[in-house]
Amino acid sequence: MSDLSHPPSLTAPGDPAAPDPAVSTTTPPGADRREILGRSPNQLAWLRLKRDRTARVSALTLAVAGLVALGAPLLGRLTGMDPTDKFVGRLNDFGMPIGYAGGISADHWLGLEPGSGRDILLQLVYGLRTSLFIAFASALLASFIGVAVGVLAGWARGWLDSAVNWLIDLTLAFPFLIFALAVIPILQDRFYTEREAPPPAFRVALIIATFGLFSWTYTARLVRGQVISLREREFVEAARAAGAGTGHLLFRQLLPNIWAPILVTVSLNVPQFIAIEAALAFVNIGVTEPTPDLGRMIYNSIGYVASDPWYTLFPGLAIFLLVLAFNLFGDALRDSLDPRSTR
Numbered sequence: 001m002s003d004l005s006h007p008p009s010l011t012a013p014g015d016p017a018a019p020d021p022a023v024s025t026t027t028p029p030g031a032d033r034r035e036i037l038g039r040s041p042n043q044l045a046w047l048r049l050k051r052d053r054t055a056r057v058s059a060l061t062l063a064v065a066g067l068v069a070l071g072a073p074l075l076g077r078l079t080g081m082d083p084t085d086k087f088v089g090r091l092n093d094f095g096m097p098i099g100y101a102g103g104i105s106a107d108h109w110l111g112l113e114p115g116s117g118r119d120i121l122l123q124l125v126y127g128l129r130t131s132l133f134i135a136f137a138s139a140l141l142a143s144f145i146g147v148a149v150g151v152l153a154g155w156a157r158g159w160l161d162s163a164v165n166w167l168i169d170l171t172l173a174f175p176f177l178i179f180a181l182a183v184i185p186i187l188q189d190r191f192y193t194e195r196e197a198p199p200p201a202f203r204v205a206l207i208i209a210t211f212g213l214f215s216w217t218y219t220a221r222l223v224r225g226q227v228i229s230l231r232e233r234e235f236v237e238a239a240r241a242a243g244a245g246t247g248h249l250l251f252r253q254l255l256p257n258i259w260a261p262i263l264v265t266v267s268l269n270v271p272q273f274i275a276i277e278a279a280l281a282f283v284n285i286g287v288t289e290p291t292p293d294l295g296r297m298i299y300n301s302i303g304y305v306a307s308d309p310w311y312t313l314f315p316g317l318a319i320f321l322l323v324l325a326f327n328l329f330g331d332a333l334r335d336s337l338d339p340r341s342t343r
Helices: 041-051 053-070 072-079 120-156 158-172 176-191 200-213 217-230 234-241 246-257 259-282 294-300 309-337
Strands: none
Touching (some): 041 053, 041 309, 053 072, 053 120, 053 309, 072 120, 120 158, 120 217, 120 246, 120 259, 158 217, 176 200, 217 246, 217 259, 246 259, 259 294, 259 309
């Protein structure tokens, strides 16, 4: 009679699939156990983002642009110049920079502005700072309004949800750029007369408010849909059954689960605001003098395109690279946060 307490092995001794008794199946004490541990969705998204070459290059470009913008005052101290300084002595009788390629020299690495004689490098660096500040502030304001409205509509539903949807459809019916062209001068005339020059900070704040108050609709619609899909999930019902209040359900249960699409929306709104702000400055409704601005540099260079193309090239190239890097990084971030992505 066979011993039932020790059943016979179903694998032949010479079978490659048979475990070798001499090999231990336990993990050695010094081995790294991180490879066999499960990863959270955030860790998986971070790994996918790090492996994306496009994301790395665009992130490096944005990091350099951010450091240059933050270090604009330091560059001014090192060069001993201010972006508003005018070097008219280096212009000829026609107001054109003296020298090669728009007056490029050891003192002025990118040359001088025709007509005004200001240093293009300092105008470019400070203009980059202005564009990034307006774009980020506008994106944060639009996201804050959109998240608040979307969460409120998705959670309350009923007549409030219908009113919010009607407001979103009404806002989307207005062409944003045309609306901004009309609203900004009207609001400025409301506070200042034609004889009063508004301070540059007022125009910057007005642009940020206009961008934020009329660009929250896409975020609100996205958040509303996410809240509606999550509010009936098991973890929300469990928290509600445990006696959790509305604030806990919204800020501790729902918002942590929808931060990924909100982050992607912010990353894609920033380049849009950079381009729109440059377009407003190009039609002379953006940031006013003496605040440096990339779009206004292109606007000022229209009359010198044939005689000094470098003046147009530098700010145009800066806007192009900035918008391209933000768009590529936003696409890579969206792919990395998508659990169905194969990248």
